Amino acid sequence: MSKVLKGLLYALLIILSILSIFPFWILFVNATRASDQITQVFSLMPSNFLFKNFDSLLSQGFDVYSGFRNSIFISTTTTILSLYFSALTAYGFKVYNFKFKRYLYVVIILSILIPPQLSIIGFYQLMVKMGLTNSYIPLIVPMIAAPATVFFFRQYLDSILHKELIEAARIDGANELYVFHKIVMPLIQPALATMGIFTFVVSWNDFFTPLMIITSKSKYTLPMLIALLRGEVYMVDYGAMYLGLSLSVIPLIIIYMLFSKYIIDGTTLGSVKG
Amino acid sequence: MSELTDKTRLKKRDWYGYLFIAPFFIVYTIFHLMPILNTIFLSFTDLWGFNTEYTFVGFKNYIDILHNELFFKAFINTLIVWGMNYLPQIGLALFLAALFVSNHDKIRGEGMFKVLFYMPNIITAASIAILFISLFASPNGSINLLLVDLGILKEPFNFYRDVTVTRIIVAFIGFWMWYGKTMIILLAGMKGINPNLYEAAEIDGANNRKKFTKITLPLLKPILLFVFITNFAGGMRMFDIPFLLTDGGPNYAVETISMFIYKQAFTGSQNFYLASTASVYLLMFVSLVTFVLFKLFDDKEKEGK
Numbered sequence: 001m002s003k004v005l006k007g008l009l010y011a012l013l014i015i016l017s018i019l020s021i022f023p024f025w026i027l028f029v030n031a032t033r034a035s036d037q038i039t040q041v042f043s044l045m046p047s048n049f050l051f052k053n054f055d056s057l058l059s060q061g062f063d064v065y066s067g068f069r070n071s072i073f074i075s076t077t078t079t080i081l082s083l084y085f086s087a088l089t090a091y092g093f094k095v096y097n098f099k100f101k102r103y104l105y106v107v108i109i110l111s112i113l114i115p116p117q118l119s120i121i122g123f124y125q126l127m128v129k130m131g132l133t134n135s136y137i138p139l140i141v142p143m144i145a146a147p148a149t150v151f152f153f154r155q156y157l158d159s160i161l162h163k164e165l166i167e168a169a170r171i172d173g174a175n176e177l178y179v180f181h182k183i184v185m186p187l188i189q190p191a192l193a194t195m196g197i198f199t200f201v202v203s204w205n206d207f208f209t210p211l212m213i214i215t216s217k218s219k220y221t222l223p224m225l226i227a228l229l230r231g232e233v234y235m236v237d238y239g240a241m242y243l244g245l246s247l248s249v250i251p252l253i254i255i256y257m258l259f260s261k262y263i264i265d266g267t268t269l270g271s272v273k274g
Numbered sequence: 275m276s277e278l279t280d281k282t283r284l285k286k287r288d289w290y291g292y293l294f295i296a297p298f299f300i301v302y303t304i305f306h307l308m309p310i311l312n313t314i315f316l317s318f319t320d321l322w323g324f325n326t327e328y329t330f331v332g333f334k335n336y337i338d339i340l341h342n343e344l345f346f347k348a349f350i351n352t353l354i355v356w357g358m359n360y361l362p363q364i365g366l367a368l369f370l371a372a373l374f375v376s377n378h379d380k381i382r383g384e385g386m387f388k389v390l391f392y393m394p395n396i397i398t399a400a401s402i403a404i405l406f407i408s409l410f411a412s413p414n415g416s417i418n419l420l421l422v423d424l425g426i427l428k429e430p431f432n433f434y435r436d437v438t439v440t441r442i443i444v445a446f447i448g449f450w451m452w453y454g455k456t457m458i459i460l461l462a463g464m465k466g467i468n469p470n471l472y473e474a475a476e477i478d479g480a481n482n483r484k485k486f487t488k489i490t491l492p493l494l495k496p497i498l499l500f501v502f503i504t505n506f507a508g509g510m511r512m513f514d515i516p517f518l519l520t521d522g523g524p525n526y527a528v529e530t531i532s533m534f535i536y537k538q539a540f541t542g543s544q545n546f547y548l549a550s551t552a553s554v555y556l557l558m559f560v561s562l563v564t565f566v567l568f569k570l571f572d573d574k575e576k577e578g579k
Contacts, residue, residue, distance in 0.1 A: 039414035092294025122312030
């Protein structure tokens, strides 16, 4: 590469990096500034109104704590259940031979291609009939059937699981569930980590489903609370609004920075969500 | 005799297969399959509001909706905004992936760049929408203040009153949130290409562009197809960003199909019959495009062999 070309490429990479950081930078900076500062002067430097904004945010009924609690509960439960049952399903397909196995697996592959949101009306009406509106069950339980996760685990098992390992454990008298819990689950830990992050983030960020299902404010998830920030009160009190947004963004950035290697190294091909 | 018991024991163990996959299929049937069937079912009824009774109307909804201007507008909008986001997205992602693969270990901070490019993808879309409302607010949003400060604008510009500008902002957010992820997927695909092919091409005197068009692109086709299909299916369901950003405005410029479905079902007179009909059309459209692409791709593969 010539020097000029190299310079241009670095310029592009740096511009794109700034593009990734800039909106969040303004977000965090403005969370520390007073509303009249924000609306009058553009600045990239923090100010000292953080705590005042926090008081003002809470006083307007923006219950951050309950939003966090609800979202953490939903996302954690969803992730654990989804990982466990997806691994169980993938393992079931991997080691046992049973009738219709091939066809059932084809069903899983095909269902990856059908996005659940397209059946949202039927889903909603069904939940009404089952009396599950304003409940977390419709947000958590459906994720037990995560076809893309099953597919990813199956691929992973194909590449690392040797039948001898299972046979050896069986000869030692281990029952089938024991083998799955004590041998298979530890073995697929990297795959669990990768899919765990995706599942958690997808569940944490979901807005559409809770918007339909949840009606009482005390059960609102964080994205639903965030949507309230669009209301008139906050569009005047910019400082409080930016702080509310920051609070929703910071946990994700921390999780991402901790686990980014599981995402970035490209082993996540099978996990893509549209 | 002993062989026989061995066989029956094996069979007995294989029952665990059903046991292990049962939770998936039970949940799938109740929470995924039944909603799909129910949606299709409702599209043949006249269910609306809080009614629990309905009558069958056959294909009436499917014909009626074709006279619904907003439905068409939403359909076209969704395609336009998706196209405006996808084309630059795939272009940049391909370029960056090729750059990182062919200059591996030569670009300083490669890992950091990848982490940063991917980052917007993990942030809650709702948060990003609210952030962009306030950044581009008029007259006092940060972008207006900045552009006036820099002398680029004489006076604040009302971004969200302009059809084209609003579409560009929505498309930009999609582009910005997804190019990093697309790049990572393409990178994974490119890493899977046998390096010997490039070496052989180099010996034959091929330059970088030749290598890219004659080796990388053809071998990357399955991945490109995969990216296109998942991206398309995702783009056709676009909801959070345009819904929160301008609620579809100005003048329905970014009203998407998903928003049409949502609004029909959950606002006004709650026309579930119309919402489910629109859903089935959307489902058919996405399936058709996917099917045609697979078919085209498959035939071309066969011709090539």
